Amino acid sequence: MAMVPEGDDRERLVCTDCGYVRYDNPKIIVGAVCTWQDRYLLVRRAIPPREGLWCLPSGFMELGESTEAGAAREVWEEARAHVDLTDLLALYNLSHISQVHLIYRGHLTSPACAPGPESHEVALLTWDALPWDRLAYPNVAWALRQHRAMQGRTNFAPLGVPDDAPPLP
Amino acid sequence: MAMVPEGDDRERLVCTDCGYVRYDNPKIIVGAVCTWQDRYLLVRRAIPPREGLWCLPSGFMELGESTEAGAAREVWEEARAHVDLTDLLALYNLSHISQVHLIYRGHLTSPACAPGPESHEVALLTWDALPWDRLAYPNVAWALRQHRAMQGRTNFAPLGVPDDAPPLP
Numbered sequence: 001m002a003m004v005p006e007g008d009d010r011e012r013l014v015c016t017d018c019g020y021v022r023y024d025n026p027k028i029i030v031g032a033v034c035t036w037q038d039r040y041l042l043v044r045r046a047i048p049p050r051e052g053l054w055c056l057p058s059g060f061m062e063l064g065e066s067t068e069a070g071a072a073r074e075v076w077e078e079a080r081a082h083v084d085l086t087d088l089l090a091l092y093n094l095s096h097i098s099q100v101h102l103i104y105r106g107h108l109t110s111p112a113c114a115p116g117p118e119s120h121e122v123a124l125l126t127w128d129a130l131p132w133d134r135l136a137y138p139n140v141a142w143a144l145r146q147h148r149a150m151q152g153r154t155n156f157a158p159l160g161v162p163d164d165a166p167p168l169p
Numbered sequence: 170m171a172m173v174p175e176g177d178d179r180e181r182l183v184c185t186d187c188g189y190v191r192y193d194n195p196k197i198i199v200g201a202v203c204t205w206q207d208r209y210l211l212v213r214r215a216i217p218p219r220e221g222l223w224c225l226p227s228g229f230m231e232l233g234e235s236t237e238a239g240a241a242r243e244v245w246e247e248a249r250a251h252v253d254l255t256d257l258l259a260l261y262n263l264s265h266i267s268q269v270h271l272i273y274r275g276h277l278t279s280p281a282c283a284p285g286p287e288s289h290e291v292a293l294l295t296w297d298a299l300p301w302d303r304l305a306y307p308n309v310a311w312a313l314r315q316h317r318a319m320q321g322r323t324n325f326a327p328l329g330v331p332d333d334a335p336p337l338p
Contacts, residue, residue, distance in 0.1 A: 066262035
């Protein structure tokens with residue numbers, strides 16, 4: 001049942017038989033803006049939500065992995081590509097859905113890529129060919145624009161939700 | 170029971186009655202190195218684990234808050250102090266315990282502080298007075314040393330686990 005455990009200050013799910021407390025905490029999404037020369041790696045989602053729209057390779061971080069390992073795993077799972085991550089591009093707090101997005105930046109080790117089981121299609125696109133009107137989420141556009149803004153710069157603080165982003169629901 | 174849900178590639182806890190899948194993912198620890206002039210804010214833990222040892226204000230990020238809000242909340246809960254966070258000092262992957270630590274840097278808005286319910290004691294200590302041999306966790310020392318190394322610098326990539334840290338278990 002939902003109750004405030006002793007010494008706590010908010011409701012948790014507690015088993016009244018054994019006292020087990022189920023803590024629900026925010027989840028981490030790991031992903032990457034990956035480039036090959038002047039091209040950006042995007043995947044077209046084959047699963048809901050937003051099936052058919054374009055996304056950066058990204059997904060829920062799993063137990064036992066680092067944030068970088070998780071981002072590289074997602075690149076492999078969704079785009080069958082290998083990436084050398086160089087740095088943390090962005091940290092987005094999406095607190096209305098209790099998610100923290102950690103988006104890395106990296107170079108593909110080769111242009112080889114192919115759709116994984118959760119992707120209809122994978123593409124390496126120049127800036128001018130990016131499908132701005134068919135992106136799955138606003139944060140895909142944030143990360144792509146911030147990646148472009150940070151070209152040639154290193155050792156910077158990760159960027160956040162852009163000031164001009166519409167208010168979150 | 171533990172099984173691999175359809176379309177997934179690893180075991181999850183699944184309810185065989187209703188199909189509910191319980192996803193366990195890494196947890197985020199938020200905390201802060203807070204200073205007042207040349208002094209560092211530490212709290213002495215009043216709860217296990219490591220009761221009696223010194224720590225930075227930090228704890229599990231909660232649903233519905235941002236990483237910065239969570240770090241500031243922990244400073245209030247454990248040290249009854251108000252902090253203006255300035256930037257993200259460090260991101261530590263502790264993948265052996267599936268934790269990601271996000272440690273911010275900030276200035277206290279006044280030297281007022283007091284132990285919260287989970288602290289025996291709170292202190293504002295100069296660098297030379299820091300209790301290096303009574304710190305609760307290695308990452309407390311990492312963050313303090315990295316804070317000192319980054320004094321006067323802004324807009325840098327968050328630091329990670331130091332290269333000279335002993336291997337994690």
